[in-house]
Amino acid sequence: MLTTFYYIDLYNKQQQNQPETEREYFMRMAREMKQARILKKRQARKEHIKAIFAAALNLFKSKPVANTNSVYGH
Known part of the structure; x- marks a missing residue:
């Protein structure tokens, strides 16, 4: 059996x-x-x-509001 492996190795070389x-x-x-x-x-x-994850993350970002009146549209 070992001689078979030797011949295969010799052939590959x-x-x-x-x-x-x-x-x-x-x-x-x-x-x-x-x-x-x-x-x-x-x-x-x-x-x-x-890019998809970055776009989804940008959807959930909120900008700071100067005062609460602008939130309610006053």
């Missing part, structure tokens, strides 16, 4: 020394672009949620 093929390059670039799109969408969603 040989694979690391080989240059990347054109297909592997394009597949890696596609994965990286997909991850970049996911991160961009996640960041946009986070900014949108922050």
Whole structure:
């Protein structure tokens, strides 16, 4: 059983020394672009949620009133 793992490890080491093929390059670039799109969408969603919370917080803020007459419209 241990020899099987040794052969697998040896095979993987040989694979690391080989240059990347054109297909592997394009597949890696596609994965990286997909991850970049996911991160961009996640960041946009986070900014949108922050904006919603900021707008909701501004609804509950009250400004100080100089005197009580202005509150009642006098």
